[in-house]
Amino acid sequence: MRKLNRAIGESLKLLYNYRCQICGENISARYGVNIVESHHLDPFVKSLNNNPENQxxxxxxHHRIIHRARPVFVRRKLIFVYNNGVEERIMVNQHL
Known part of the structure; x- marks a missing residue:
């Protein structure tokens, strides 16, 4: 059993200055708060992989859309591919 170390995700949030790696936006900055989320590419509950390269x-x-639509992440291209043909590229990347 591996325990999720939230400090890894929190460090990544700081690295990206609370900006989304897909759209590049910090949607919460206008309100004076920091809201961004860490998504595990391979689900933590199955892989127990909490390493930065899995987040x-x-x-x-985007987090809600990814969980609902379940796109395939093509790591070599840094792109999410959805069943309907939509592709979204990781636009901001400093760790993958």
Whole structure:
């Protein structure tokens, strides 16, 4: 059993200055707060992989969409591919 170390995700959030790696936005800056989320590319509950290379920092909107639509992440291209053909590239990257 491996315990999730939240400090890794928090460090990545700081690295990206609370900006989404997909849209590049800090959607919460206008309100004087920092809201961004860490998403595990390979689900932590299955992989127990909490390493930085298994996480992307994304806004809550992209996080919800990814969980609902379940796109495939193509690591060599740093792109999410959705079933309907939509592709979204990781635009801001300093750790993958």
């Amino acid at each position: 992307v920092i994304i806004c809550p909107n």
